[in-house]
Amino acid sequence: MSADALKRIAIVPAYNEERNVGRVIDELRAFDPGLHVVIVSDGSLDRTAEVALEHGAHVVKLPFNLGIGGAVQTGFRYAHENGYELVVRCDGDGQHDPSQLPKVLAPVLAGEADIAVGSRFAGDEGYRSSATRRVGIRLLALIVSAIARQRVTDTTSGFQALNAKALALFAADYPHDYPEVEGMVMTIKHRLRLCEVPVTMREREHGRSSITALRSFYYMAKVLLALFVGLFRRSVVPAGGA
């Protein structure tokens, strides 16, 4: 199926990204003029929302910072309520290169996957990061692979493409704190088809990533707890939806 026939949107969560968000929007639209863009400003204190509007994006402005999961889910809800059929998710800091989008979109457009995740580690091209982070990333990948009974390499990638089925699930229920890992497990548990696609990502141009060394330990502990408890949950979507 061609992407042009589908109502499609890019969801970009952004927290204080006034310097990056304009370029991200321009690049996405240059890649595909028919692609709508919604910027979810996650309680930004700078001009993120205004810049996004000036660049012609839809803007959802959260009244305070919800964290990445809450922000991304807001985008999913926006897309779901407005009847979009194809969703790409990418970060607002310019790390995700729109020229890589066709790779991420391909499995979803071909109907081979409900959700496709751009992985920095699936291909041969190296991705530089600190030793502790690499260990953590590998460990998470091993655990998620075991749970999913399918090899995954990059459990923290926010560069994803989703079809309407996956969108409906994530609009209804999406993990809050560090959603990509749990999201992968949820996807599998709901019997949606997940696949990974090798991509290259860029270094950030402005500002710093929100994950620091100390936080990554806290992150690992929380994610491992969430994964472990998740195994004992009968229905992944809480009844009534919270």
Place this chain on the structure above:
Amino acid sequence: MILAAQTPLKVSLAATAASLVLVLVVFELIRSRRLRERYALLWLLTGIVLVILSAWRGGLNTIAAWLGVRGYPPAVLFAVGLLFVILVLLHYSTVISRLSDQNVVLAQRLALLETRLSERER
């Protein structure tokens, strides 16, 4: 046979008075609608259990003997009090978790409605 340890009368009186004050304060908070019944139940239960154990010295002595507390039966009061405090705190953690989940949903709804409104006006 070794005689089981007894609760000193003064300790019993002081503990009874303190637990009664707790029960009365909780009751007053409910009466003046500053504490909802659903959150007050655990507190009331705590107060009532402590009142009974404090005032009923024979009972406290017997329970202490069952539990193997030889030296000082009022230690059981501490243990029971601590147990209830932990329960109340745990209960609050669940309440806070639910409130923050609801808060997220509200923030998302508000933001989506604002967007819908402003896109309609434009």
